[in-house]
Amino acid sequence: MADEQTEDIVSEIYEAAVVPELWPAVLQKLADRTDGALASLFVLNNGGMKFVGTPEAERLISDYVALGRPDYNSRFAARLAIKENGFHDDVDIFPDASYAHDPFYVDFLYPRGYGWVAGNCIRPPTGEVASLSIERKRTRGAFEREIIDALNSLEPHIGRASLLAIRLGLERARAMAELMQKLGLPAAVLREGGALMAANELFAELIPSLAQDRRDRLHICDAHADALFVDALAGSGRKRRTAVNSIPVAMREGRQPAILHLLPICGAANDIFSQASSLLVVTPVDRGAVPDADLLQGLFDLTPAEARVARGIGAAQSVDALAEALGISRETVRTQLKAVLSKTGLSRQQELVSLLAGKAFHSS
Numbered sequence: 001m002a003d004e005q006t007e008d009i010v011s012e013i014y015e016a017a018v019v020p021e022l023w024p025a026v027l028q029k030l031a032d033r034t035d036g037a038l039a040s041l042f043v044l045n046n047g048g049m050k051f052v053g054t055p056e057a058e059r060l061i062s063d064y065v066a067l068g069r070p071d072y073n074s075r076f077a078a079r080l081a082i083k084e085n086g087f088h089d090d091v092d093i094f095p096d097a098s099y100a101h102d103p104f105y106v107d108f109l110y111p112r113g114y115g116w117v118a119g120n121c122i123r124p125p126t127g128e129v130a131s132l133s134i135e136r137k138r139t140r141g142a143f144e145r146e147i148i149d150a151l152n153s154l155e156p157h158i159g160r161a162s163l164l165a166i167r168l169g170l171e172r173a174r175a176m177a178e179l180m181q182k183l184g185l186p187a188a189v190l191r192e193g194g195a196l197m198a199a200n201e202l203f204a205e206l207i208p209s210l211a212q213d214r215r216d217r218l219h220i221c222d223a224h225a226d227a228l229f230v231d232a233l234a235g236s237g238r239k240r241r242t243a244v245n246s247i248p249v250a251m252r253e254g255r256q257p258a259i260l261h262l263l264p265i266c267g268a269a270n271d272i273f274s275q276a277s278s279l280l281v282v283t284p285v286d287r288g289a290v291p292d293a294d295l296l297q298g299l300f301d302l303t304p305a306e307a308r309v310a311r312g313i314g315a316a317q318s319v320d321a322l323a324e325a326l327g328i329s330r331e332t333v334r335t336q337l338k339a340v341l342s343k344t345g346l347s348r349q350q351e352l353v354s355l356l357a358g359k360a361f362h363s364s
Contacts, residue, residue, distance in 0.1 A: 009033075010157050017161035017273075018168065020052075027132075028054045034147050036134040037114065042076075043162075045128040045275055048192040057135070060112065067108075074104045079119055079131065087120045087151040089143050110138060118143040118151055124163045128273070132158060165273035173198040173276045176265075186282040189265070191275045194218050194233045206282065210249065210258070218280070225249045225260065232262045233278070246351075259283050302343060309336040313352050 009029060016022040027039035031054055038060060040053030051061060064073070071077070078093045090099050099105050109115045115138035122130040134151075136143065173189040177200040180187030186202035194217030199207075212219045217233070220226035225247050232245035247260040261281040293307040302310060312322040319337070323330045341352060 010154065013154070013157050013161045014164070017165040020165070020273075023052045024054055027052070027057070030132075030151075031134055034118065034134050034143065034151070035136065035140060036118075037137050037140075039132070039134045042131045042133075043128055043273055044130075060114070060135070063112070064108065072104055072108065074102050075099070075117065076131070080121055080129065082121065085120070086155060087118050087148050089118050089148060090116060091142070093117075113137050113139070116140065116142045118148055120151070120155055120158075122155070122159045122162055124159065124166060126163070126166050128162075128166060130158075130162050130273075162273060166275075169273055169275060170198070176276075176279060177203070180279075180281060188218065188280045189276050190218060190233075190278045190280055192277040194229070194278075197275055203280075203282065210282070220247075220249065220260070222249050229260065229262070302340060303336075306336045306340050306343070309333055310340045310352065313337060313340070313349060316353060 009026065012022065012026050012029070016026045023041060027041060031037065031039040038054045038056035040051055040057040040061065042049060042051045053061060075090070075093060079088060082088060082093070091097070093099070094102070105115055114135050116136040117133055118136075119131055119133035122132070124130070134143075177187050177189055177198045181200035181202055184202075186200065186206055188199040188203045189197045191197045195215075196213045196218050207213055208221070210221060212221065218229075220229050228245075228247045232247065235245065245262040247262070249258045249260060259282070261283065263279045263281065265276050265278055293304070293311045308326060309322060312325070317325070319330055319333050323333045326333070337349065337352075341347065341349070
């Protein structure tokens, strides 16, 4: 990889830190310029792991996940044990050349045509561990030392971009909670497993009467609601997180009955460096005001037309009434409603009404 090629990819690495959707393209460029077959980026935090990769990396990782053996990858564990910064190849990771007889190589990588890696470990001060890996076909041979050196020249930039992305993720979480505050709703952003990451002032006022912020996770004071909350958190960790869970909390002295809505955070808001996993929104059961279209648009990344439809549906208007009021066809309203449901993680029209107006519902 020539010096000029190394230099022109630096700006793209920083851009990907801000626009997470660009990571696959950056990784593909790194793979192409090092004569690699694929590239991937893993981030470990709070016991969870996220990754992004080139299309070929996605396929290989899917094959690995299908094995159901998370500790099978001896290479990754050995690389984590290396304390020196920089990119390392298989000989660095296994100085005794034991990789040639390692089951992960012999039974998984070699049959698929792979077997040579250049990878690193980045440890930001925030506690995460990131690892960028480029994989070559076995027939191509190991990475040349000049390639490793060129990748090492990128490592400081990858580390700084990682830290930038982590800090931006925290800011996005805070902004999300504050946007719910503008809607008049208590809300908290949770990490994988339910630990509190950010909360607005309205939610903070509900601690400890409604919930307790403990080290392991947020705990709901009502035992029945907490059991449902734990089940909902387990569901939110699946790869396809699309269900919104609504949890009723019974009234008790000093506390009004409420509905907890646990919404999965998907897309760019849940990029590889973000610790945000779900948004917890609290609505009292007697709440009747529907948020205006502008706030709905910003909260759920809706188009202006979708936001108007969402507000109308939230106010219990029928599809026919909305079509007439907006001067569009019923089919257009239905198409926009389908887009709204998809972006909000809901499956039924009534669930949208419930979420926006604070009524109780249960998602399937």
